[in-house]
Amino acid sequence: MSRFKLPDLSIITGIVLGGGAVMLTLFGNPVNSGICISCFLENLAGALQLQDSVRMSYIRPELVGFLLGAFFMAKQNRRFRVTGGSSPLIRFFLGFFMIVGCGVFIGCPIKMLLRLGAGDLTAVAALLGMLFGIWLGGKYLRAGSVLDRAQNLPTINGYILPGIGFLLLLFLFLKPAFVQQGFSGPAAQHAPLWISLAVGLLIGGLAQRSGLCITGGIRNFFLFREKTLFSGVIAIFVSALMVSLVSGQFNLGMEAQPGAHHSHLWSFLAMVLVGLAAVIVDGCPFRQVIKAGEGDVDAGITCFGMVTGAAMVITWQLRSTSAGPVFNGQIATLLGLIFCLTVILSYRKARVKR
Amino acid sequence: MAIKDKFFGNALDSFTTVSLAVLLVITAVMLAQHGAMALQEKGASVSGKELADEMYQKRLEQDKKIYKEVQRLFGMRMYTAAEEVLQKVQRDHPDNPRSFIYQARLQYNTGKMVEAISSYRQAVDSEPDFVDNNTPLFLGKEIMDHLVAAKTTLAQELKSRPKDEEVRKALDELLYLQRRVAGGCE
Numbered sequence: 336m337s338r339f340k341l342p343d344l345s346i347i348t349g350i351v352l353g354g355g356a357v358m359l360t361l362f363g364n365p366v367n368s369g370i371c372i373s374c375f376l377e378n379l380a381g382a383l384q385l386q387d388s389v390r391m392s393y394i395r396p397e398l399v400g401f402l403l404g405a406f407f408m409a410k411q412n413r414r415f416r417v418t419g420g421s422s423p424l425i426r427f428f429l430g431f432f433m434i435v436g437c438g439v440f441i442g443c444p445i446k447m448l449l450r451l452g453a454g455d456l457t458a459v460a461a462l463l464g465m466l467f468g469i470w471l472g473g474k475y476l477r478a479g480s481v482l483d484r485a486q487n488l489p490t491i492n493g494y495i496l497p498g499i500g501f502l503l504l505l506f507l508f509l510k511p512a513f514v515q516q517g518f519s520g521p522a523a524q525h526a527p528l529w530i531s532l533a534v535g536l537l538i539g540g541l542a543q544r545s546g547l548c549i550t551g552g553i554r555n556f557f558l559f560r561e562k563t564l565f566s567g568v569i570a571i572f573v574s575a576l577m578v579s580l581v582s583g584q585f586n587l588g589m590e591a592q593p594g595a596h597h598s599h600l601w602s603f604l605a606m607v608l609v610g611l612a613a614v615i616v617d618g619c620p621f622r623q624v625i626k627a628g629e630g631d632v633d634a635g636i637t638c639f640g641m642v643t644g645a646a647m648v649i650t651w652q653l654r655s656t657s658a659g660p661v662f663n664g665q666i667a668t669l670l671g672l673i674f675c676l677t678v679i680l681s682y683r684k685a686r687v688k689r
Numbered sequence: 690m691a692i693k694d695k696f697f698g699n700a701l702d703s704f705t706t707v708s709l710a711v712l713l714v715i716t717a718v719m720l721a722q723h724g725a726m727a728l729q730e731k732g733a734s735v736s737g738k739e740l741a742d743e744m745y746q747k748r749l750e751q752d753k754k755i756y757k758e759v760q761r762l763f764g765m766r767m768y769t770a771a772e773e774v775l776q777k778v779q780r781d782h783p784d785n786p787r788s789f790i791y792q793a794r795l796q797y798n799t800g801k802m803v804e805a806i807s808s809y810r811q812a813v814d815s816e817p818d819f820v821d822n823n824t825p826l827f828l829g830k831e832i833m834d835h836l837v838a839a840k841t842t843l844a845q846e847l848k849s850r851p852k853d854e855e856v857r858k859a860l861d862e863l864l865y866l867q868r869r870v871a872g873g874c875e
Contacts, residue, residue: 365873509723519821595873657875
C-alpha cells in the first residue's frame with residue numbers, strides 16, 4: 336500500500352492563506368481583502384495616529400498574528416536567528432516604496448491574488464506588472480546587484496519587532512486612549528478579534544516554516560525553475576478562487592469590483608515597483624513581516640519603512656481610490672522606480688569594483 | 690554564564706536587575722489600572738461606537754424632519770414641486786449631503802440619468818457612509834439599482850453618440866460608483 340503523502344508545506348500554507356483570507360471576508364473583513372498587508376499597515380498607522388483617516392484606523396489582529404506566529408514557530412524550531420546590518424536605510428525606503436506601489440494598485444501581492452481569485456479582472460494588469468518587476472529584479476540579481484550581506488547580531492535585536500507585536504496585542508485588549516478605531520468604513524469591517532488572531536497566528540507559523548513568499552516564489556521560478564514556493568503562490572490563488580466560488584463571492588469582470596480602479600497602466604507600474612523592490616529586499620511585504628518575527632532585523636527595518644509608507648500613503652495621498660490614482664501617487668510610483676533602479680545600479684557598480 | 694551571575698554578578702548588575710524589576714512592576718500596575726478604567730468606560734476611548742450610534746440616530750431623525758415635505762411630494766410623484774422644496778432645503782442646510790441623494794432620485798425619476806449619476810457621486814463623495822453597509826446611512830442597494838438601470842440607457846446613448854464626452858464621463862462616474870458601492874478598502 337502506498338503511503339499517503341502530505342502536500343508540500345508551502346502548498347498547505349498557500350491553501351490556508353488563500354482560503355483563510357476569503358473566509359475572513361465572510362466573518363467581516365473588507366470584501367476582496369481578507370488579508371492585505373498594505374491595507375492592514377494603513378489601518379495600523381491610523382490606529383496609532385500616524386495618519387488621520389479614522390475610517391482606516393484599526394489594529395488588525397491578523398497582522399499581529401503573522402508576526403507572533405512566525406516568532407513562536409521560529410523559537411519552537413530553533414530557527415530564531417538574529418541577523419541584520421545590511422543597507423538599513425535602503426531597506427527602509429524600499430519598504431516605504433513597496434507600500435506606495437501597493438497603495439496605487441490598492442492592495443499588496445496577496446490581495447492581488449485574492450482579487451484575481453474573486454474574478455476581479457482589473458488585477459490582471461497588476462499581475463503582469465508584478466511578474467515584469469520580478470523578472471527584471473531577477474535579471475539584476477543574476478548580474479550581481481545584491482544588497483550587503485547581513486551579519487549575526489546580539490539576540491535582543493531580534494526581540495524588538497515581536498515585542499512590538501506583543502505591545503500591539505496588549506493595545507487590542509486594553510484599548511488605550513491614544514489608539515483610535517474607526518466606527519465606519521474599512522476599519523469597521525473586521526472579523527471577530529479571536530478569529531482574526533487565530534488565523535493570523537496559524538498563517539504566521541506556517542509561513543515561517545514554509546518560507547512562503549509571493550514574489551520570492553515567482554522569482555525562484557524565473558531564476559531556477561524552482562517550484563516549491565511557486566506552488567504555494569498558485570495554491571493561494573486556487574484556494575481563494577474555490578472559496579470565493581463556493582461562498583458566492585465570485586464576480587467575474589472589470590465592473591463593480593470592490594476597492595479597484597480602471598487605470599491599468601498605473602496598476603501595472605505600481606506592481607512593477609512592488610515586484611522589483613521585493614526582489615531587491617528579498618521578500619514581499621508579507622514575507623518581511625514573517626522574517627521580522629523570526630529575528631531578521633533587516634526585515635524589521637523594512638517593516639518600519641512599510642509602516643511609514645502606509646501612513647504617508649494616506650496623509651500625502653500617495654495612492655489610488657476607486658476613481659483612480661491620485662497625482663501624488665503617480666509621482667511617488669515613478670520616484671520609487673527611480674529609487675530602485677538607482678540602488679540596483681549603485682550596488683552593481685560596488686560589486687564590480689570589489 | 691549562570692543566570693545568577695548574569696543578573697547579580699556584581700553591585701551594578703544587581704542594581705540594574707532590581708531597577709528593571711521595579712520598573713516592570715510599576716508599568717504593569719499602571720497598565721492594569723488603565724485597562725480597568727477603560728473597561729469601566731466600556732472602551733469608549735477607542736471605538737466611540739455608542740457615541741457614533743447616537744450620532745447616526747440623531748442625523749436620521751433630523752434628516753427625516755428636514756426632508757419630510759420633499760419625501761411627501763416625491764411619494765406623490767409631484768417631482769417639480771419636490772424639486773422646488775428641495776432647492777429651499779439645500780439653501781437652508783448647505784452642509785447636509787442627503788440633499789444630493791434626493792436630487793439624484795428626482796433626476797433619475799425624471800429621466801435625467803447623466804445628472805442623477807453626478808448627484809449620486811456628490812452624495813457618496815461628501816458622505817461615504819451612504820455606501821457603507823455597516824452604518825444606518827447605507828443606501829447602496831438603491832444607488833446600485835439606479836446605476837444598473839442607468840447603465841443600459843447610457844450604453845445605448847453612447848452607441849448612438851460615441852463622441853459625446855458628457856455621456857462618456859457619466860459612464861465613467863457610473864463605473865466608479867459601482868466600485869464604491871461594491872465596498873472594499875478605500
